[in-house]
Every structure is written in structure tokens, then in C-alpha cells.
Amino acid sequence: MNLNELSPDFSLKDQNGKAHSLSEYKGKWVLLYFYPRDFTPGCTTEACGIRDNFDEYKKKGIVVLGVSSDSVESHKKFAAKHELPFTLLSDENKKVIKMYGVEKEKNIFGKKVMGVSRTSYLINPKGEIAKIYKNVKPPIHASQVLEDVSKF
Numbered sequence: 001m002n003l004n005e006l007s008p009d010f011s012l013k014d015q016n017g018k019a020h021s022l023s024e025y026k027g028k029w030v031l032l033y034f035y036p037r038d039f040t041p042g043c044t045t046e047a048c049g050i051r052d053n054f055d056e057y058k059k060k061g062i063v064v065l066g067v068s069s070d071s072v073e074s075h076k077k078f079a080a081k082h083e084l085p086f087t088l089l090s091d092e093n094k095k096v097i098k099m100y101g102v103e104k105e106k107n108i109f110g111k112k113v114m115g116v117s118r119t120s121y122l123i124n125p126k127g128e129i130a131k132i133y134k135n136v137k138p139p140i141h142a143s144q145v146l147e148d149v150s151k152f
Contacts (some may be wrong), residue, residue, distance in 0.1 A: 001100055003132065007032070007123045010096045012067065012089035015075035020065065020087060026127050029062040031145050033120040033136070034102045038070045038078035038088075042118065046138035047084055053142040054085050060149050063087075068116060069094050122148060 001007070007030075011021040022030070031050075035043045050057070050064055057064060064086035070078070075088040089096075097103050097116055104117040118138070122131040122145060131148050133141065 001121065001129055001132065003129055005129050006127050007121060007129050008099055010099065012091055012096060013072050014090070015072060015079045015088045017072055020089060022065075022123075023127070025063045025065075025123075027125050029060065029125060029149055030123040031057075031062055031064045031120060032067065032100075032123060033064070033133075033141075034067050034097060034100065034116050035118055036116045037068060038074045039081075042138045043068070044082065046118070046136065046141055047078070048082055049138065049140075049142035050086065051082065051084050053146060056146050057086075060146065062145070062149060065089055067091050067096060069097060120145070124152065 007022060009021060009023045011019050013019055035046060037043055047066065066088045069091050071092060072090045075090055079088055091097050094103060102117045102119045103114055105112055106115040118136040120133040120136055121129050124130040130152060
């Protein structure tokens with residue numbers, strides 16, 4: 001994916017089993033954020049940071065879609081435990097994760113495994129990629145996005 005490129009459409013189920021397509025959000029800003037796993041420290045920090053700034057996201061008209069390969073049921077528990085007011089999408093077969101190029105080789109305890117690289121795409125109302133955040137820093141990501149939307 002590259003800047004100013006149209007963001008590819010997809011359809012995935014959310015934490016309640018409802019299907020969402022990216023195209024249904026055309027005309028709005030979308031933060032499409034990919035994260036490794038529910039309930040891990042970095043992913044929890046990132047999600048809670050967005051939650052804590054969610055009123056500002058709503059004021060700026062930003063739709064938040066979090067994506068990981070966790071199940072719908074895992075997302076439901078994660079969203080409930082942390083009172084997340086936004087959509088978490090389940091990509092268990094990693095189709096969208098691969099489409100957006102965020103699956104990377106990682107070294108975990110000396111073992112090489114494929115996993116999701118913490119990456120976000122800020123998509124403008126025309127459906128184009130306005131900004132790509134690679135190697136997201138969970139504690140500051142939510143405020144970075146708000147700052148960047150204000151610049152457009």
C-alpha cells in the first residue's frame with residue numbers, strides 16, 4: 001500500500017458477528033489499525049489510548065476499525081473488558097492482513113514466526129490512504145492520528 005492509493009475494500013466480521021466493508025465508510029475518515037493480539041500489553045495500551053480519545057475521534061468524524069487475526073469471540077471479550085467503543089474486525093484467515101502487507105516475520109523467544117506488524121492506515125473520505133503508520137508506538141498513536149487529521 002502506498003500514499004494516495006485507493007485503499008482496497010474488504011469485508012470482515014466485528015466483535016458482534018456483524019459484517020463490515022471498508023467501502024461503507026466512504027465519505028468519512030477511517031483509522032484502519034492492525035494489531036498482533038487481543039489482551040497483550042501493547043495492543044491493550046493502543047486500544048485503550050484510542051478509547052480514551054474516542055470523543056475527539058467522533059468530533060472529527062473518524063471511524064476506527066481495529067483488525068487482528070483473533071476470533072470474533074476473542075474480540076468480543078477484549079472489547080467488553082476494556083469498554084472499547086469502536087469496531088474490532090476478525091481476520092482469522094489473514095486475508096486482509098496479507099492484502100495490506102502487514103504480516104511480517106518476527107523473532108519470538110528465538111523462534112521465527114509470522115505475525116502482524118503493528119501498522120495503521122489513515123484513510124481519507126475519498127477512500128485514499130492519507131498516511132501510513134509503521135511500527136506504531138501504542139502510548140502515543142491515538143493522539144498522533146488526531147493531530148494528523150487536523151492537518152488535512
